[in-house]
Each structure stands twice: as structure tokens, then as C-alpha cells.
Amino acid sequence: MSDTTSSETVTRPVSSPGPTGDPLLRVEGLVKHFPIRQGIVFKRTVGQVQAVDGVSFDLHEGETLGLVGESGSGKSTVARTLLRLHEPTAGRALFEGRNLFEMSASEMRRARRDIQIIFQDPYASLDPRMTVRDIITESWEIHRDVVPRNQRADRAKVLLERVGLNPDHINRYPHQFSGGQRQRIGVARALALEPRIIVADEPVSALDVSVQAQVINLLEEIQDDFGLSYLFIAHDLSVVRHISDRVAVMYLGRIVEIGTEDEIYEHPVHPYTQALLSATPLTDPVKARHRPDRILLEGDLPSPSHPPSGCRFRTRCFRAQAECSATDPELIDREGHGHPSACLFPEVRTAWGETSAS
Amino acid sequence: MAESTTSSDAILIDVPDPGGPLLAVENLEVEFRTDRGVVKAVNGATWSVNAHETVAILGESGSGKSVSAQAIMGIIESPPGFVTNGRVLYRGEDMLAMPRQQRRAIRGAKIAMIFQDALSSLNPVFTVGFQLSEMFKVHEGMGRSDARTRSIDLLEQVGIPSPEKRFESYPHEFSGGMRQRAMIAMSIALNPEVLIADEPSTALDVTVQAQIMELLANLQREYGMALVLITHDLGVVAEVADRVNVMYAGRIVEHGTCLEVFTRPAHPYSVGLMESIPRADMKGRRLTPIIGSPPDLANLPSGCAFHPRCRFRHSNCFDTVPPVVDVPGDGRYAACHYTDEVREAEVRV
Numbered sequence: 066m067s068d069t070t071s072s073e074t075v076t077r078p079v080s081s082p083g084p085t086g087d088p089l090l091r092v093e094g095l096v097k098h099f100p101i102r103q104g105i106v107f108k109r110t111v112g113q114v115q116a117v118d119g120v121s122f123d124l125h126e127g128e129t130l131g132l133v134g135e136s137g138s139g140k141s142t143v144a145r146t147l148l149r150l151h152e153p154t155a156g157r158a159l160f161e162g163r164n165l166f167e168m169s170a171s172e173m174r175r176a177r178r179d180i181q182i183i184f185q186d187p188y189a190s191l192d193p194r195m196t197v198r199d200i201i202t203e204s205w206e207i208h209r210d211v212v213p214r215n216q217r218a219d220r221a222k223v224l225l226e227r228v229g230l231n232p233d234h235i236n237r238y239p240h241q242f243s244g245g246q247r248q249r250i251g252v253a254r255a256l257a258l259e260p261r262i263i264v265a266d267e268p269v270s271a272l273d274v275s276v277q278a279q280v281i282n283l284l285e286e287i288q289d290d291f292g293l294s295y296l297f298i299a300h301d302l303s304v305v306r307h308i309s310d311r312v313a314v315m316y317l318g319r320i321v322e323i324g325t326e327d328e329i330y331e332h333p334v335h336p337y338t339q340a341l342l343s344a345t346p347l348t349d350p351v352k353a354r355h356r357p358d359r360i361l362l363e364g365d366l367p368s369p370s371h372p373p374s375g376c377r378f379r380t381r382c383f384r385a386q387a388e389c390s391a392t393d394p395e396l397i398d399r400e401g402h403g404h405p406s407a408c409l410f411p412e413v414r415t416a417w418g419e420t421s422a423s
Numbered sequence: 424m425a426e427s428t429t430s431s432d433a434i435l436i437d438v439p440d441p442g443g444p445l446l447a448v449e450n451l452e453v454e455f456r457t458d459r460g461v462v463k464a465v466n467g468a469t470w471s472v473n474a475h476e477t478v479a480i481l482g483e484s485g486s487g488k489s490v491s492a493q494a495i496m497g498i499i500e501s502p503p504g505f506v507t508n509g510r511v512l513y514r515g516e517d518m519l520a521m522p523r524q525q526r527r528a529i530r531g532a533k534i535a536m537i538f539q540d541a542l543s544s545l546n547p548v549f550t551v552g553f554q555l556s557e558m559f560k561v562h563e564g565m566g567r568s569d570a571r572t573r574s575i576d577l578l579e580q581v582g583i584p585s586p587e588k589r590f591e592s593y594p595h596e597f598s599g600g601m602r603q604r605a606m607i608a609m610s611i612a613l614n615p616e617v618l619i620a621d622e623p624s625t626a627l628d629v630t631v632q633a634q635i636m637e638l639l640a641n642l643q644r645e646y647g648m649a650l651v652l653i654t655h656d657l658g659v660v661a662e663v664a665d666r667v668n669v670m671y672a673g674r675i676v677e678h679g680t681c682l683e684v685f686t687r688p689a690h691p692y693s694v695g696l697m698e699s700i701p702r703a704d705m706k707g708r709r710l711t712p713i714i715g716s717p718p719d720l721a722n723l724p725s726g727c728a729f730h731p732r733c734r735f736r737h738s739n740c741f742d743t744v745p746p747v748v749d750v751p752g753d754g755r756y757a758a759c760h761y762t763d764e765v766r767e768a769e770v771r772v
Contacts, residue, residue, distance in 0.1 A: 135628035245716055246716065273717060274655065275712060276713075276717075277699065278698075278700075278701070278710040278711070279712040281710055282709050282710055285709065286709075300629065303702070303703075304701055306701065307705060308701075341629060341630060343633075344633035346632075346656065346658025348661050348700050349685065350661040350662075350681045351686075353658075353661045354662075361630075362630045362634070364584075365598040365600055365631070366628075
């Protein structure tokens with residue numbers, strides 16, 4: 066099986082630049098395959114959707130790591146698998162040196178105090194039959210030592226105020242709030258257990274532009290206040306650039322390039338990163354009309370159940386050569402670009418029109 | 424129009440060109456009478472598009488941008504929706520006042536529309552080819568094999584690989600981008616003069632979005648269509664639009680060339696939109712969002728609908744609806760009492 070060997074080749078920590086010292090969270094060779102089952106009475110597995118296939122990264126204290134990619138890249142699966150909302154197929158996730166993937170249910174429950182998640186859809190992620198008070202205080206019912214029972218209502222109000230909501234609305238239901246306000250409730254819920262890491266899975270994608278900026282500001286403020294680390298997942302490259310210290314670009318279940326925000330946006334070396342940046346519309350009409358040759362990718366994302374041999378991007382790559390179908394490129398820095406990329410022929414090219422002039 | 428003769432001999436309605444815009448919407452008002460009251464979706468929208476031109480209707484969810492397009496196409500379900508005022512002029516003639524038969528000849532053939540969600544806009548139980556050739560059969564009276572040939576040509580033109588094979592496919596067998604291409608093929612099948620694209624690339628990934636926008640731009644160049652682009656995406660507007668209409672709470676609050684609106688907005692809402700976008704030079708600084716949330720259309724604020732969120736407001740904004748005033752520039756106007764103040768203000772654009 067080619068997929069088992071390919072996932073082993075990348076099962077090792079990626080030396081990525083950034084803050085030194087031990088990372089708060091180290092993910093090594095994360096693999097998540099979903100079986101494709103067929104049959105009516107006897108279900109048999111006829112294939113595997115390789116949603117995530119060997120992803121490794123570090124997340125440091127107080128840092129924001131952006132995870133970008135298009136639909137089907139596996140970025141949300143990474144988030145969910147980290148919290149074990151999906152069980153991983155392989156890999157390790159070391160949080161303060163302990164492997165999340167080997168923890169028992171009760172150990173994992175304790176670990177989730179430190180790692181919280183904010184979901185994309187503020188409409189679907191809040192129980193419509195629970196009041197805001199119930200939503201925020203629910204986690205204190207499980208982790209009883211965090212806030213004494215008689216102080217819970219007051220603490221919930223403080224949290225609401227902190228995320229910019231009126232504390233008097235504590236007895237309201239989610240439907241009484243707008244989309245932006247609901248996402249604030251989601252943030253308050255994530256903060257309730259005083260976590261150290263927040264995994265934010267497309268937290269602003271469902272919001273209107275004018276409201277999106279409010280929530281981005283809020284996330285940045287609470288990061289400064291509480292010293293949080295973020296794993297920030299989004300498909301909007303300008304949002305990710307704004308909030309992230311480092312950025313990992315995913316394609317078809319793999320990280321294809323990882324580096325600081327400046328390295329990824331100003332000096333991308335992987336052709337997919339370059340295509341992605343080049344395809345992103347610029348909000349400046351002058352620059353948008355005078356940008357250098359735009360890279361237009363051909364075709365669609367290959368099926369994650371039958372990824373291409375060798376480099377997974379080669380079927381749509383404008384720099385692909387014969388060797389690309391035979392060799393699966395590792396995520397390493399080949400030509401001293403300063404940050405790793407999974408391309409046999411990496412080449413610096415400023416694709417983001419905004420800075421191509423400088 | 425020389426360009427429109429390129430590929431087909433579509434029926435040409437001999438309407439003399441009065442020289443005005445191809446399609447104009449004037450004071451359009453649409454409301455939905457629902458159980459929880461009257462929802463005023465469009466409140467006097469006025470905009471127009473000329474031949475060969477790309478005009479954007481830019482607005483957030485609930486601004487009324489899609490409803491106004493649906494009113495033009497006559498696809499608002501009534502009840503609950505009612506067009507209560509306004510005119511929709513195609514070559515100077517009011518479509519809302521036309522006999523039904525005449526209106527039907529224009530919609531679809533002269534003014535076509537692309538929807539955001541291609542999957543639900545295509546019929547799942549018929550092949551894409553069947554749905555395409557049906558258009559030629561019904562509108563142009565073609566026979567089966569002619570319609571098939573034309574449909575396959577069209578699929579090829581919108582960049583669908585192996586079109587003969589794809590002719591036999593069902594919509595669910597297409598990827599999102601391919602489906603949107605099929606939708607575009609269907610909308611341009613009868614060589615429309617105006618193409619209304621309602622969030623054509625919103626549901627798509629950014630690399631596919633770039634492909635679709637490129638396709639639309641190429642088709643527009645080739646056929647000389649007027650393109651009305653309805654979107655919430657400032658980037659898409661900045662990339663392709665000649666002129667922009669910014670819509671808020673059912674009104675066009677600002678109009679002007681893309682360049683002028685983006686570089687020197689005259690309405691506080693446009694200012695807010697521009698300032699909300701994260702930009703590279705804003706790294707490490709807080710963004711400047713618009714406070715509050717979009718208004719409840721069943722319960723619009725008094726006076727200027729934007730006043731609860733406006734940082735330029737004065738006392739009269741609370742009770743006086745701002746008239747549309749001209750703004751210095753290329754055909755610019757805005758619906759604000761304080762356009763001069765807004766234009767002079769220090770804004771980050």
C-alpha cells in the first residue's frame with residue numbers, strides 16, 4: 066500500500082522557524098483516514114479517504130499558527146482530530162510532553178480544559194434550547210473545581226462582558242442574537258475553562274465583513290489578555306495573514322509549506338502557495354488591475370481517496386516534471402529558503418500582488 | 424452589436440436602442456409580508472448597467488442585493504413577496520408594466536441570471552446536457568441533434584473537459600466549479616445582453632473562484648455582455664467591476680467608479696467596509712470594524728438606516744432619511760447627509 070509508506074516518510078517533527086524552546090503542542094505525523102464502507106448487511110471497507118495524511122507542526126506558547134487550505138485539504142480534520150472529536154489513525158500530539166492520542170477518556174477530559182475549540186457556524190454550534198448562561202456554565206458542571214457553584218452566574222456575566230456582550234442578556238437564547246454575537250458566545254464558552262490553546266475552526270468565515278473584523282479584534286484582545294495560543298484555521302488568506310505569526314498551507318491532507326507569515330506571504334516557494342496567493346482577489350482596484358501574471362490552476366482537487374502518486378499537487382502544478390510523479394517530496398528546506406516546503410523544485414516567487422512591487 | 428453575432432443566430436428582438444442604459448432599476452421597492460410583520464427587503468434601489476460594462480452590487484447579507492435581482496427576473500414568490508414600487512427598464516421599457524408574453528421573451532433570453540448555488544439551481548433528475556439542449560429546443564425550436572451539438576459546443580466554451588461525455592452526466596457528478604460552469608453555459612446559451620451573476624463564486628474555493636471570474640470576464644469580452652455582479656466580496660468587486668453600487672438595508676447608499684469608491688468612499692458604510700478588511704500593512708494592529716450588526720429588515724431604524732452603526736452621525740440622522748446627493752467624481756452619488764465630511768475624513772482605505 067502506497068499510503069502507509071507515504072505517511073511514514075513524513076512522520077517526524079518538522080523543524081520550523083519561530084520561537085525557540087519547547088513547543089506547547091507538538092503534532093507529529095498526524096494521519097486520519099476515513100474508511101469508505103459498502104454493502105447492505107455486511108459492510109466492508111472498500112477504500113480510505115485520506116483526509117489527513119502525515120501532518121506535523123509545533124505550536125508555541127502565545128503563538129498563532131494559521132492553517133490555510135481549500136475545502137478538502139484536511140484542515141478542519143486536523144482540528145477535530147487534535148481534540149479527538151475524530152479518533153486519529155496514526156501520529157502523536159504532545160501537549161506539554163504528554164500524548165493526547167494515548168490518553169484515556171478521563172485524562173482527555175482534563176486535557177480539554179486546556180485545549181478548547183471555536184466552531185465555524187455560530188448557528189449550528191450553540192444548542193438552541195440552552196440559555197447563554199447554560200452554554201457558558203455547562204463546562205463548569207464537568208470541571209467542577211474551576212468555579213464554585215455559587216459564583217458561576219457572576220463569572221458567566223464577567224465572561225459575557227469580556228467578549229463584548231451585555232451581561233444582562235445572560236438568560237437569552239441563541240436565536241435572540243445576531244451571527245456576530247453568537248460567535249462571541251462561542252468565544253465566551255471557549256474561555257470558560259481558561260484554556261491555554263484555542264483551536265479556531267473558520268471562526269469568522271460565516272460572518273459579514275463588517276462583523277468579521279469585530280470578532281478578529283476580539284480574538285486578538287483575548288489572546289493578549291490570557292496569553293493564549295491559537296491554531297487558527299481559515300480559507301481566507303488575508304484574515305490568516307492578519308492574525309497569524311506562522312502559517313501552514315495544506316493541500317490534500319498534507320502541509321505543503323510552513324513558515325512565518327512573512328515567509329509564506331512574501332517569499333512563498335511552493336507552487337500551490339503561490340497559486341493560492343495569486344488567486345486571492347485583492348481589495349485594491351489599482352493593484353488588482355496591474356498585478357503580474359496571475360497563476361490560474363487547472364482542474365479540480367483530486368479525490369482524497371485516490372491521491373496522485375508522488376507529489377499530490379503535481380496534477381495541477383504548473384512546474385510539474387516527470388520526477389514529481391515518482392517522488393513524494395518531504396517537507397524540508399531544500400535550497401536554503403529559510404523555511405520548509407514539500408516541493409522538489411521550490412522557487413521563490415512573490416505571488417501576492419500587494420507586495421510584488423517591492 | 425458586432426460581438427453578438429459570433430456564434431449563434433439567436434432571435435433578435437428589434438427594439439430600437441434609445442441610447443440609455445441597457446437595464447435600469449428605478450426606485451425599486453420589494454417587501455415580504457410575513458407572520459412577523461412586513462420585511463422591507465428593497466427600499467428604493469436605483470441602479471443601471473450599460474452594454475459591455477461590469478457593474479457590481481456590493482452588500483452584506485440582508486442588504487437586498489439578491490432580492491432586487493430576483494425582482495428583475497420575476498422569480499420572487501408572491502405571496503409573500505411583492506414589488507410595491509419602482510420600474511425595471513430594459514432598453515427604456517418597463518418590464519414590470521409589460522404584457523406577460525413580452526416579459527417572458529426578455530427574461531432568460533435577453534437578461535439571464537447565474538445563481539450562487541449551482542447544485543440547487545440545476546435539476547438533479549435530468550442530465551446537464553438535457554437541461555442545456557432543452558433551452559435550444561424551447562427558445563429556438565431546434566431539433567434534438569442540433570440542440571445537442573450546440574450544447575456540447577457551449578460546454579466546451581465554458582471550459583468543461585470532454586464535453587461529449589459530460590453532456591450525459593447528472594449535476595451531482597460534477598464538482599462545484601464544474602457545476603458553476605454548467606450554470607454559466609446555461610445562462611449564456613441564448614446570447615443574453617445582460618448577465619446577472621448573484622454571488623457566482625462565493626461557494627467556491629479561491630483557486631476555482633479565480634477560474635470562474637476569469638471565465639466570466641472572457642465571455643463578457645467575447646460577447647459584449649453587460650455584467651451585473653452581485654456580491655459581498657470586496658476583493659471580487661475590486662478585481663472586475665467598472666462601477667460599484669454599495670447597498671445597505673435595501674438602498675443604494677453609494678455609487679461610483681470602482682476606483683473612486685474604493686479609494687475615497689463618500690458613505691460611512693463604504694468607509695466601514697474598506698476599514699474592516701485586514702491588509703498586510705495592518706499587521707499587528709487592531710482592525711476598525713463597523714460597530715453593531717446589520718439592521719432587522721422587519722424593523723428598520725428611523726431616519727438613516729445606518730445611523731445606529733455610524734461614526735459620522737449627527738442628530739438629524741436619527742429622524743431624516745438622507746436624500747441621494749451628487750458627490751464630486753465620475754457620476755458619483757451617495758445617500759448621506761454628510762458626504763463632504765466623510766470624504767474629507769481620515770480613513771484607512
